[in-house]
Amino acid sequence: MVDLLKKDKQYVWHPFTQHQTAGDPLQVVRAEGTLLFDIEGKSYIDANSSWWVNVHGHGHPHLAEAVNKQFMELEHVVFAGVTHPKAVELSERITKILPENFQRVFFSDNGSTSTEVALKMSFQYWFNKDEDRKRVLAIEGAYHGDTFGAMSVGERDMFNRPFEPFFFDVDYLPFPESDKEAEILTKAEKLLSTKTFASLILEPLVQGASGMRMYSSNFLDQLSAIAKKYETIVIFDEVMTGFGRTGKMFAMDHCEVKPDIVCLSKGLTGGTMALGLTVASEKMYQSFLSDEMARGFLHGHSFTANPLASAVSCANLDLFEKPSTKEAINTIVNWNQTFADELKQWQSVENVRQQGTILAFSVKNEAGNTYFSSIRDRAYKFFLNNGVLLRPLGNTIFINPPYCITEEEYIELKSVILGFLRSLEE
Ligand SMILES: *Cc1c(COP(=O)(O)O)cnc(C)c1O
Numbered sequence: 001m002v003d004l005l006k007k008d009k010q011y012v013w014h015p016f017t018q019h020q021t022a023g024d025p026l027q028v029v030r031a032e033g034t035l036l037f038d039i040e041g042k043s044y045i046d047a048n049s050s051w052w053v054n055v056h057g058h059g060h061p062h063l064a065e066a067v068n069k070q071f072m073e074l075e076h077v078v079f080a081g082v083t084h085p086k087a088v089e090l091s092e093r094i095t096k097i098l099p100e101n102f103q104r105v106f107f108s109d110n111g112s113t114s115t116e117v118a119l120k121m122s123f124q125y126w127f128n129k130d131e132d133r134k135r136v137l138a139i140e141g142a143y144h145g146d147t148f149g150a151m152s153v154g155e156r157d158m159f160n161r162p163f164e165p166f167f168f169d170v171d172y173l174p175f176p177e178s179d180k181e182a183e184i185l186t187k188a189e190k191l192l193s194t195k196t197f198a199s200l201i202l203e204p205l206v207q208g209a210s211g212m213r214m215y216s217s218n219f220l221d222q223l224s225a226i227a228k229k230y231e232t233i234v235i236f237d238e239v240m241t242g243f244g245r246t247g248k249m250f251a252m253d254h255c256e257v258k259p260d261i262v263c264l265s266k267g268l269t270g271g272t273m274a275l276g277l278t279v280a281s282e283k284m285y286q287s288f289l290s291d292e293m294a295r296g297f298l299h300g301h302s303f304t305a306n307p308l309a310s311a312v313s314c315a316n317l318d319l320f321e322k323p324s325t326k327e328a329i330n331t332i333v334n335w336n337q338t339f340a341d342e343l344k345q346w347q348s349v350e351n352v353r354q355q356g357t358i359l360a361f362s363v364k365n366e367a368g369n370t371y372f373s374s375i376r377d378r379a380y381k382f383f384l385n386n387g388v389l390l391r392p393l394g395n396t397i398f399i400n401p402p403y404c405i406t407e408e409e410y411i412e413l414k415s416v417i418l419g420f421l422r423s424l425e426e
Contacts, residue, residue: 005024058271104284106280111239112144121280123199139172188227
């Protein structure tokens with residue numbers, strides 16, 4: 001493996017990377033629990049759960065066993081015209097832990113496809129009803145994935161500028177800072193009352209990629225209620241917030257008004273395999289029933305409901321049923337609260353915020369909060385040198401560690417972050 005790096009440079013094209021200026025990638029060869037190990041055996045705390053997916057950490061034996069067992073029974077089969085036990089088990093179990101209006105589970109492969117499917121479903125819902133509703137309402141700063149529909153409803157920024165001419169029209173509400181809530185709700189009512197909107201899509205309570213920006217469940221309830229009043233389909237993209245991240249199983253568990261469609265991925269398989277779910281209400285599903293083939297939802301992927309991914313998702317749900325998982329989440333929530341109070345004492349820190357296991361803060365920065373802020377690069381390097389893999393979003397530093405993180409590891413993580421702040425004040 002001596003020439004891993006050389007061959008990587010020769011053959012590989014990495015995500016979100018400008019290869020001309022990017023430094024060398026970290027060469028990770030092994031992982032266990034909260035820790036990643038590089039080619040030289042140095043360990044790194046996986047402080048963002050490997051792009052927010054490894055909720056139980058790495059190499060969990062129960063998940064490993066589920067994949068191994070399933071592989072020997074049925075590793076893959078087409079899902080059109082075919083069913084299999086693990087897809088059915090996962091569908092039943094997921095609908096039972098979601099609020100009662102979620103009855104139908106559609107499978108795809110990742111977070112982007114789960115939102116793409118939700119958007120397609122909501123457009124076709126109106127198509128099937130022969131009603132002209134083509135607009136979508138989203139929130140500024142949103143991230144729903146990198147496929148075209150998902151990009152269309154996301155923030156229009158330099159990440160997707162080359163593709164902008166190809167996006168469909170979307171109206172955006174400003175991000176609901178607490179002092180702007182009333183004004184934004186008035187704007188939402190004005191737009192939605194035209195009854196031309198097919199759907200409202202949002203990341204409930206925490207906008208992830210825009211920098212772990214948080215807003216109130218009270219605002220969300222009011223916005224969802226307005227959408228429902230005008231029969232707009234409400235889509236919660238819980239790709240990031242699902243599976244315990246907000247302290248409860250789903251962000252919607254903090255809300256009174258439930259959406260019509262929810263998108264799940266990331267933590268769904270415990271971070272082991274690619275799978276996405278779009279879960280819809282029975283009302284949505286019924287609107288696709290017809291004697292005409294064309295009114296059905298004619299969408300699918302080669303790996304739809306892959307049995308290995310379905311089996312490991314069921315095993316992931318086993319872990320969530322254990323009281324010890326709930327306790328681990330509560331413990332992290334408490335540690336985060338204490339850490340948040342400490343961070344507020346720092347001169348160089350502002351906007352400390354927390355939602356469950358997610359803790360975020362901004363480093364004061366003259367250049368403003370941009371993704372390319374030099375603070376980001378400085379922080380990333382500092383953390384790597386000190387055995388922590390943590391990818392800041394611009395000048396926002398955040399942790400969303402695996403739930404298996406030990407007290408010792410959390411203390412270490414904290415001390416590295418404080419070490420970085422100290423280095424800024426030198
Ligand atoms: C990561 C993410 C997605 C996209 O998921 P991928 O699996 O990366 O395609 C969509 N929505 C939200 C809220 C996300 O955090």
